[in-house]
Every structure is written in structure tokens, then in C-alpha cells.
Amino acid sequence: MSEFKVAVVIYEPIDGDMARAYRGLKTALEFKQAGDDVVVQFDGSGVDTLAAISNAEHPMNGLATALADNITGACGYCATSHKVADAIEQAGWTLLSDDGGEASNRKLMVEGYQILTF
Numbered sequence: 072m073s074e075f076k077v078a079v080v081i082y083e084p085i086d087g088d089m090a091r092a093y094r095g096l097k098t099a100l101e102f103k104q105a106g107d108d109v110v111v112q113f114d115g116s117g118v119d120t121l122a123a124i125s126n127a128e129h130p131m132n133g134l135a136t137a138l139a140d141n142i143t144g145a146c147g148y149c150a151t152s153h154k155v156a157d158a159i160e161q162a163g164w165t166l167l168s169d170d171g172g173e174a175s176n177r178k179l180m181v182e183g184y185q186i187l188t189f
Contacts, residue, residue, distance in 0.1 A: 073107040078184035080176065084116035085123040089131075092120045095189025096134040103141055110184065111138055112167065113145040114174050121145045122155035125162035143167065146174035 079099040083091040095111075102109040113121040121142075124131040135142065144165030150156040156166060169175035179186055 075107040076184045077102050077107060077109045078179040078186045079111045080186055080188045081113045081117035081120055082115040083189055085120040091189050093131060099138055099141060109141050111142045112174055115149055118145040118150040118153050118155055122158040148173040
């Protein structure tokens with residue numbers, strides 16, 4: 072049984088501080104490797120990051136692959152707004168719409184996750 076329930080929410084756009092997005096994904100991987108219950112969600116401008124790292128040629132694609140079972144998806148509203156919804160869906164990720172078409176952070180709290188944002 073895992074000791075922690077952690078939700079890593081990536082808000083950082085890929086063309087912003089890529090190190091911040093990288094650190095968020097590496098943090099999620101650390102929790103996963105320790106056997107903890109971890110999920111990763113992309114929201115806001117972070118949807119651009121998920122679209123980019125889904126490309127097999129992207130240097131951070133290995134992290135997306137390693138966390139594939141933990142990535143819950145990306146905010147549907149944000150992905151549409153940022154014009155990356157098709158790329159995200161084609162890569163096999165879910166567009167989250169728990170909160171009126173948007174991803175819900177409250178849902179994560181209700182499910183007992185501690186939220187870490189990057």
C-alpha cells in the first residue's frame with residue numbers, strides 16, 4: 072500500500088521554463104518508483120507541454136512514457152483554447168472535463184491527493 076497520494080499538476084508551458092515541467096515529471100516519477108499513488112494532470116498552459124512531450128522525438132518523451140499509467144490527461148477547455156486538443160487526443164491522452172468542461176483540482180482533493188504544482 073502506498074504511503075502518499077500525490078497529484079502533480081503541470082501548468083508550465085513547454086516554451087516557458089522547460090526545467091520546471093521536467094522537475095514536475097521527475098517528481099511524479101520519484102513517487103511512482105517509491106510505490107506511492109501518484110497522478111499527473113496538465114492544466115492551463117501546461118497542455119502545450121503534454122502535446123509536445125507526446126512526440127517521440129521530444130527529449131522529455133521518455134518521462135511521458137514512464138508515467139503513461141499515471142497521466143490522467145489534460146484540461147479539455149485549455150487544450151481546445153491552446154489548439155492542442157487534437158494532438159493530445161491523437162497521442163492517446165484524455166481531455167478532462169470534470170468541472171464544466173475543465174479539469175477539476177477539487178476532484179483530486181476529494182479523492183485524497185495532495186496537490187503539487189509545477
